[in-house]
Amino acid sequence: MLNNSQYIEKLRSSGLRPTKQRIKICEVLFNTEKTFHFTINDLVKRIGKSTNDKISLATVYNTVHAFKNKGYLKEIPINSDQSYFDTNTSHHHHFYDETQKDLIDIDDADVEPVKINTRIPGKKIKSVEVLVKVVDDKS
Amino acid sequence: MLNNSQYIEKLRSSGLRPTKQRIKICEVLFNTEKTFHFTINDLVKRIGKSTNDKISLATVYNTVHAFKNKGYLKEIPINSDQSYFDTNTSHHHHFYDETQKDLIDIDDADVEPVKINTRIPGKKIKSVEVLVKVVDDKS
DNA sequence: TTTCTACATTATAACAATTCTAAACTGTTG
DNA sequence: CAACAGTTTAGAATTGTTATAATGTAGAAA
Known part of the structure; x- marks a missing residue:
């Protein structure tokens, strides 16, 4: 539960440029009461609901991987046709x-x-x- | 470490017709001292090494799934671009x-x-x- | 043995998740 | 502002897996 300038700080401090796409994805992922699990597809839908500026699928993939590498997300090991991520790290x-x-x-x-x-x-x-x-x- | 007639019996008793493809795959998977992990791709290579009669990729997939359902194989939950299986059940x-x-x-x-x-x-x-x-x- | 049929195999097409590409765009630094 | 490295983008490409539909085969029955 942070505001935009805090996400900007968070991104910058971990060496990620705070672009508007990344800030939006931060909001969707972290502006929640509870943590949750999601697939890329889920995330794209959530983004779609919360904004009209669409974010390219490639960017969503890139960002999720970047966030995972920085430890802001965890990937859940499970056999599935798609990857599951967890905002609870x-x-x-x-x-x-x-x-x-x-x-x-x-x-x-x-x-x-x-x-x-x-x-x-x-x-x-x-x-x-x-x-x-x-x-x-x-x- | 069974011989072919034992694989035939094993297959038949679990309701799988003992076709020559399934028997071959049994040999490749279970005629070993130690259990091992594999991907479908690994298995196709192993089959290629041990026989000249090639088995269709679709059959390999079908058979692995059938064996998994019968409990002869386990799928290992891990994030990867491909599925891992284990002959150690x-x-x-x-x-x-x-x-x-x-x-x-x-x-x-x-x-x-x-x-x-x-x-x-x-x-x-x-x-x-x-x-x-x-x-x-x-x- | 021959016939029959349900189950298997096959090559290939289809599909879905993910990654790649190369051009356009944008934060940041000087 | 200019310059540049990092980022986004749409779409193509790739990859693992599943579906399809025709052909083949094991097992049972005649």
Whole structure:
């Protein structure tokens, strides 16, 4: 929940020029009460609803990748025909409802810390992500 | 490590006709000491190396999906431009080396059981998968 | 064995998500 | 302002995957 000049500052400080497209995408992604999950397609629709100046699809892709690289977004590892992103960059996990094709956050507090008792020499752990697949009770 | 007549039996018992293409793919996937990860593209190459009778790409896709549905293969949830499959269908997890784009098994014994302290009403848990992303130590 | 039929395979077309391209545009710096 | 590097853009190209429709085949029945 920031205003435009704060987005401009945020972008500039991370080496991204604060263009009007990027500021608009910041608004759409971060001017919300709650964090959310989205695909590129979802995002294009949200942008369409909130402005008349359309943003090119290529720009949406570029911006999402730039934001992901800067850590403003996380990509959710899931097998799908399209990529899912998350505006919640805090450490947390996901349910994936295979029946409804729906992603739901799992609060970090609701998952006991995952302990990995093995390592790969020369590598350090960057993240540990848990995906809990669920289906309808009866099925 | 089965022979052809055992694959035939396996296929038949799960309601899949034991065609020569499916038997060949069984050999390529399951006649190995160790389990492994693969993409469709990898599999096509492996098939090419082990036979001169080429199998149509569509058949490879169909067969992999059929085997996945029957539980002979697992799909690994990871963000990639292509789908990864695993001939190891036992419960286990993965490291993903982001530097080398390489998947490595984590033995189930090396991960403390993941406890999820929340549920979705009307849904039951089908699987709990842990993806540990690693990068080079120094980076 | 021959016939029948539902299931499989095939090559190719279609499709959808994503990336590339090259020209036009725009923030920023001097 | 001028200059330039970074950005946006529309559309083409690419890539992984799925659909199509004709041909082939395993298995059952006659």
